[in-house]
Amino acid sequence: MSALPQTPFNTGLYKRRKITNVIGLALSFVSVTIGLLGLAWILWTLAVNGLSALNMDFFTKSTPAPGSAGGGMANAIVGSLMIVGFATLISTPIGILAGIYLSEFGKTSKFAQATRFVVDIMLSAPSIVVGLFVFALAVATVKHFSGWAGSLALSLIAIPVVVRTTENMLALVPGSLREAAFALGAPRWKVSLAVTLRAVKGGVVTGVLLAVARMIGETAPLLFTALNNQFFSTDMSRPMANLPVVIYNFAMSPYEDWQKLAWGGAALIALIVLTINILARVLFRSKLQA
Amino acid sequence: MSANASTPVAQTMTTSTGATRQSAADQARLAAKVATFSSQDRWFERVTFLFAALVLLAMVGILASLLKEAAPALSKFGLGGFLTGTTWSPSDDVYGAVIAIFGTLITSAIAMLFAVPISFGIAIFLTETCPAVLRRPLGTAIELLAGVPSIIYGIWGLFVLAPLLQQYVQPLLIKTGLPIFAGPPLGIGIFTAGIVLALMVIPFTASVMRDVFETVPAVLKESAYGIGCTTWEVMKNVVLPYTRVGVIGGIMLGLGRALGETMAVTFVIGNANRLSPSLFAPGNSIASTLANEFAEADPALHVPSLFALGLILFFITVVVLMAAKWLTARGTRKAGI
Amino acid sequence: MKFAKRILFASALALGSLSAVQAQDITGAGATFPAPVYAKWAEAYKAATGAQLNYQAIGSGGGIKQIVAKTVDFGASDDPLSGEDLTKNGLLQFPAVIGGVVAVFNVPGIGANQMVLNGAVLGEIYRGSIKTWNDPALAKLNPSLKLPDSAITLIYRSDSSGTTAVFTDYLAQTNPAFKASPGAGKTVNWPAGVGGRGNAGVAANVTKIAGAIGYVEYAYAKQNKMSYAAMLNRDGKRVEADDLTFAAAADKADWNSEPGFGISLNNQAGEKAWPITSASFILMHKAAADPKRSAEALKFFKWSLANGGKLAVDLDYVPMPANVVKQIENSWKDIKDASGKAVLN
Numbered sequence: 001m002s003a004l005p006q007t008p009f010n011t012g013l014y015k016r017r018k019i020t021n022v023i024g025l026a027l028s029f030v031s032v033t034i035g036l037l038g039l040a041w042i043l044w045t046l047a048v049n050g051l052s053a054l055n056m057d058f059f060t061k062s063t064p065a066p067g068s069a070g071g072g073m074a075n076a077i078v079g080s081l082m083i084v085g086f087a088t089l090i091s092t093p094i095g096i097l098a099g100i101y102l103s104e105f106g107k108t109s110k111f112a113q114a115t116r117f118v119v120d121i122m123l124s125a126p127s128i129v130v131g132l133f134v135f136a137l138a139v140a141t142v143k144h145f146s147g148w149a150g151s152l153a154l155s156l157i158a159i160p161v162v163v164r165t166t167e168n169m170l171a172l173v174p175g176s177l178r179e180a181a182f183a184l185g186a187p188r189w190k191v192s193l194a195v196t197l198r199a200v201k202g203g204v205v206t207g208v209l210l211a212v213a214r215m216i217g218e219t220a221p222l223l224f225t226a227l228n229n230q231f232f233s234t235d236m237s238r239p240m241a242n243l244p245v246v247i248y249n250f251a252m253s254p255y256e257d258w259q260k261l262a263w264g265g266a267a268l269i270a271l272i273v274l275t276i277n278i279l280a281r282v283l284f285r286s287k288l289q290a
Numbered sequence: 291m292s293a294n295a296s297t298p299v300a301q302t303m304t305t306s307t308g309a310t311r312q313s314a315a316d317q318a319r320l321a322a323k324v325a326t327f328s329s330q331d332r333w334f335e336r337v338t339f340l341f342a343a344l345v346l347l348a349m350v351g352i353l354a355s356l357l358k359e360a361a362p363a364l365s366k367f368g369l370g371g372f373l374t375g376t377t378w379s380p381s382d383d384v385y386g387a388v389i390a391i392f393g394t395l396i397t398s399a400i401a402m403l404f405a406v407p408i409s410f411g412i413a414i415f416l417t418e419t420c421p422a423v424l425r426r427p428l429g430t431a432i433e434l435l436a437g438v439p440s441i442i443y444g445i446w447g448l449f450v451l452a453p454l455l456q457q458y459v460q461p462l463l464i465k466t467g468l469p470i471f472a473g474p475p476l477g478i479g480i481f482t483a484g485i486v487l488a489l490m491v492i493p494f495t496a497s498v499m500r501d502v503f504e505t506v507p508a509v510l511k512e513s514a515y516g517i518g519c520t521t522w523e524v525m526k527n528v529v530l531p532y533t534r535v536g537v538i539g540g541i542m543l544g545l546g547r548a549l550g551e552t553m554a555v556t557f558v559i560g561n562a563n564r565l566s567p568s569l570f571a572p573g574n575s576i577a578s579t580l581a582n583e584f585a586e587a588d589p590a591l592h593v594p595s596l597f598a599l600g601l602i603l604f605f606i607t608v609v610v611l612m613a614a615k616w617l618t619a620r621g622t623r624k625a626g627i
Numbered sequence: 628m629k630f631a632k633r634i635l636f637a638s639a640l641a642l643g644s645l646s647a648v649q650a651q652d653i654t655g656a657g658a659t660f661p662a663p664v665y666a667k668w669a670e671a672y673k674a675a676t677g678a679q680l681n682y683q684a685i686g687s688g689g690g691i692k693q694i695v696a697k698t699v700d701f702g703a704s705d706d707p708l709s710g711e712d713l714t715k716n717g718l719l720q721f722p723a724v725i726g727g728v729v730a731v732f733n734v735p736g737i738g739a740n741q742m743v744l745n746g747a748v749l750g751e752i753y754r755g756s757i758k759t760w761n762d763p764a765l766a767k768l769n770p771s772l773k774l775p776d777s778a779i780t781l782i783y784r785s786d787s788s789g790t791t792a793v794f795t796d797y798l799a800q801t802n803p804a805f806k807a808s809p810g811a812g813k814t815v816n817w818p819a820g821v822g823g824r825g826n827a828g829v830a831a832n833v834t835k836i837a838g839a840i841g842y843v844e845y846a847y848a849k850q851n852k853m854s855y856a857a858m859l860n861r862d863g864k865r866v867e868a869d870d871l872t873f874a875a876a877a878d879k880a881d882w883n884s885e886p887g888f889g890i891s892l893n894n895q896a897g898e899k900a901w902p903i904t905s906a907s908f909i910l911m912h913k914a915a916a917d918p919k920r921s922a923e924a925l926k927f928f929k930w931s932l933a934n935g936g937k938l939a940v941d942l943d944y945v946p947m948p949a950n951v952v953k954q955i956e957n958s959w960k961d962i963k964d965a966s967g968k969a970v971l972n
Contacts, residue, residue: 021520025419031411035492036428039435042446042489049449065666066827066850094341101338115342118349124543124611125352125604126550128577132584132600133352136359144698156348163345187327189334210437217439220552220577224584229681233652239681244441244553251445251557252823254830254851259449266445270438277437281430380787381814452835474778476821476836561785561822572821582785582824585685 043270050267053260062232063246069257073265075232079241082234083147083226084215087154092208094155095162096197102163103170104192116167122160130156131221139225147236150226157218158211165207169200206284213276217269219244243269356601363594372598378563378574380583385595387602389563393480393575394603397555398548400484400569405491405548406541412492413499417529418521429500436493444557447486452477452558455485460570472568476560481569483559490554491544498540502533539618546610550603552577576603653924656683657690657703658789659825661724661907663846665703667938668931675934680927684825688787688813694718694910700917700924702910705789706813707889717913719962720887721955722906723928724935725945727873728794729855729903731833731848732840734760734775738854740867743768745859746801746894746902752779752840753798754805755818760838768859775838782832782841785822787813793905794842797893801902842903845869846942860902861894870943872901882951906947911962918964925959925971932956 057072064071098115106112122130131153138149173196181191197204227239228246243265250262363385364372375386416429456477463471506529514524530537560572561582574582576599584596655665662684669680685693687704694702695716703723713720730744748764751757757764761774784791792813799806809815821836823829826843830851833841845868848855857867866872876895882888892904909928915921932955936946947955960969 017520017523021522024522024525025414028411028414028419031408032415035408035412035496036431038489039493041450042438042443045446045450046442065670066663068666068670094344097338097341098345101335101342105335105338106342111346112342115346118346120615121608121611122345122349124546124550124607126552126577126607128550128552128580129352129356129600129604132359132580132597133355135584136355136597137351143696159345159348188331192334213437217441219439219441220581223581227585228683233681238652238654239683244439247441247445248553248557251448252831253827254834254847254853255827262445263449266442270442273437273439274434277434379814379816381812381816456836474780474838476780478821478832478835561824562820563822564819582822585689 046263046267046270049260049263050265050270053264054268058261058264063241063250063261064257066253066255066258071257071261073243073246073261073268075229075241076243076246076265077268078232078234079147079226079229080216080243082236083150083222083240083242084154084212086148086151086236087158087215088208088212090151091155091158091162091211095159095207095211096166096204098159099163099166099170100192100197103167104188104196119160119163122156123164126220127153127157127218128220128223131224134221135224145225145227145239147226147238147240150222150240150242151236153221153225154215154218157221158215161211161214162204162207165210166200166204169203169207170196172203173199202283206280209276209280209283213273213280216276217244217273219248223248352604356597356604360594360598360601363591363598366591367595372595373602376565378579378595380592383591385591385598387576387599389565390574390576390579390599391602392565393559393573393579394549394577394606396480396569396573397483397487397559397575398545400481401487401491401548402541402545404485404488405495405544408488409492409495409499409544412496413503414525416496416500417503418525429497432493432500433497436497438493440490440551440554443486443490443554447482447554448478448557451486452482455482464570469567470569473566473570476570476572478558478560478572479570480559480573483555483573483575484569486554486558487548487551490551491548494547495540495544498543499537502536502540503529505536506532535617539614542610542614542617546607546614549610550577550607552581556581576600653678653680653701653920653927654683654699655680655690655701655703655909655924656685656693656699657701657910658687658705658907659684659827660687660705660726660728660790660793660844660905661703661944662826663844663850664724664726664935664939664942664944667942668927668935671935671938672927672930675930676926678923678927684827686784686786686825687789687792691910694912697912697916700911700920703907704910705905705907706792707885707887707906707908708910709889710886713887718887718910719913719958720889720908720910721928721958722882722888722947722951723909723931724939724947725873725877725892725904725906726943727845727868727876727901727904728790728797728842729845729848729868730840730858731830731843731853731855733833733835733837734777734854735837736775737772739848740855740857742772742854742856743859743865744856746798750798750802750805753781753783753817754802754809755781756804777838780836780839781817781820782823782829782836782839783817783820784814784825784829786824788825789813789905789907790826790842790844791815793891793893794903796891797903800894845873846944849943858902860898860900861896862898862900864898866899866901868901868943870940870945872899873904873943874945875899876901876904877906877945877948882954888951888955913961913963915962915964915970918970921962921964922970925962929956929971 057070059072059077060074061072062075063073102112102115134149134153138152139145177199178191178196181195222242222245226242229239229241233240247262247265250258367375372387374388376388377384377386378389416425420428456475460475464475510528511524514528555575556578559575559578561574562572563574579599580596665682669682673679687706690702690704693699708720730749748768751764759776759778761776765774795811795815799811809817821832823832826847829841830843830847830853833839834851857865860866875897876892878897880890880892882890884890892906894902911921911924932947932952939946959971962970964970
């Protein structure tokens, strides 16, 4: 083997490259620290200020008058549960069936492409614009705010999530499963519902859970649809108390009792959303592994 | 596989023992069953089509109602006049969108200015330098944080960040004398809103960037490492160029979210319908104007003008989203090497 | 699938049955000025009769809008409607309580009633011509007070507000330059500053921003232990805000001089009169769309006007004087159902 020409080792260049690397990685580490610290700080403040407000009264008493001590968020919690509950009942079947259409029937048709595009937009559209639409549709027309309008606004936000997840899940089902069902003589609808959908049940439930988590935290669409109600009410046809709007009003007020309750409400929402997200992951992962 | 009609029920054909004929009654029953299945399937398709159409209809409805409600304002001021009007005055019933659009764009710009480098850093860390055992939990933590509702960020911004900025950061920056840092230290204002938005956008953009970075084929990175590149050089010269389009798409998705964000901004933006060169001044974004003024809008053109603002916001976010989609689609198409 | 179906059905049933329960409630919306006392009245009324009042404090402008749109049973506004507007919309107007507006501020070291202001100076502050706390005009009124050299941040109402109307009306009366610009009204073009929603929002902002000044109904200043200014009234006397000085302002009022009792109590003569005082008004439709609900609303006000006096005084509001209450109750006969019968007998 002949000797290869030796190029002199450029220690200067090597040093510079090393230093650049260290600086770059240090910067990236710093940004991780800043980003994660900032987010941890938020959760920490939430825990400190909010968790202490979550006592029995918080869950059992209604919102107090301004400047009155005591009270809780019972009406807001129940109101949110009802509004989100009904929105889930509305959006789940619509979302799943629309997802089935896109995946099983529409496929690549122009209509299906248009619908997918619309779903994409609605997924990231500002939720306050949805609130405007529902106001014009369901509040101005009947001339009063209502829990129903709030549910309608929230379901418009949840439907795209469910559609997208259902469609993605259904696409994962192997064609052989469908064909086997058809070969046994099942009608189309039975294959879709009892075989294909059932196969991805876990994933679809995950999608619904994520949609619920999203709805719970949404404030803007409820601002001018469900408005607010300082008393305990289960009448969906009238303004309804709900956690996000109450938190917003209380946090912007000067009353310390109200501000404490606002923190408690925020902590509760964060807890619920994080729990649902974790649950959805666990469910999904177990379904995938199974 | 048949496209729409159901396949017939399995018929009892000739069995191994021999003669089994379809009686007329059997055949009739079979035909009836096939017909039922066919009609059931047609109905099923119709129903699912209806629901899919409902989704499409909802979007059309949103657009139509925004246009209809905004019409009186747009016809009074003209689209150009409304877009360039710098007065937003309910007391004079004169409205122009510049203040709100400016607030939206500036707060989003500040947010992206802080969020993009930090998200980059997080994504780089998660894909390259993070010890393997921490990778999953950290990644999951970031994704979970992306789901935290914006009202949480807003309330934290109001009670924690604003007083801190007012006491420590703003006086320092005001001393520099720069016009963008002029004015009394209020704590709330456009700058604070931008920072809160940045914190909100970071988990989201960091996850997207991390996902995009993970699509880089290992062979590309390994070959770069193999010839002696440092980690930083691999990121800069291999990963980033490869994922450039996807990264930009991710940034634009984050931007789209920042533009439309309501609650994180409304708490701390200060609610002032005034233009000011200083970042420490209070202002208004489109979403915060809507949140603050809609329920109480009184004079004749106020509500239509608010709807017109909503229309503008919708349009801005749709354009940004479409651009992001197009870019990310191009990015994934290039994925195969 | 079966299990999921069962869960779905059960929850739908539960939710459905919950929502079918109809709440017996009166809905009202409007001014934040009287909201603290309305809240106390509603609490007591609920304890006494079981009926509940759902009052949304969204500002006087919002209250007027809601009642005109018939989305609530009554609207509340501190800025009375003119006779013309009342007839145009078929509304009946009556005052429910009297209160006062104070200037609150956040200057470290200066507490309640330690600073004195008058209309002219307050007007200059809110015109933006007085920009710092140690301005000579302020020092002249407060020679013994140590005023810091810090910027004044104006806090105003971002929503359409009767409190703004009352406040700016007073400033316009006492400061001709203020009258020219920004002028009086429920919303005005303020030269600078930060907006807050409702009296509560203004109070919150003043508490948070050092050097801020704002205008709120007195109950908000008191409840939040804020610093507020004493005023020099029309007679040149220094007065402090409380229910006695508000009552002194209302003392010689001629309630019948305007339709719907819509008089202004600002800048009244009288040694003890608080210069920025106002009644807060209730608006209801004369032709009752839902006679039962209108009757319930009237019953609430009848009870509050008769029994809510102490609760009002506790918050330093002034209950309507007895002779005016009689006239108010008389005017309720104009609220009639479809057959022409008064809803409240």
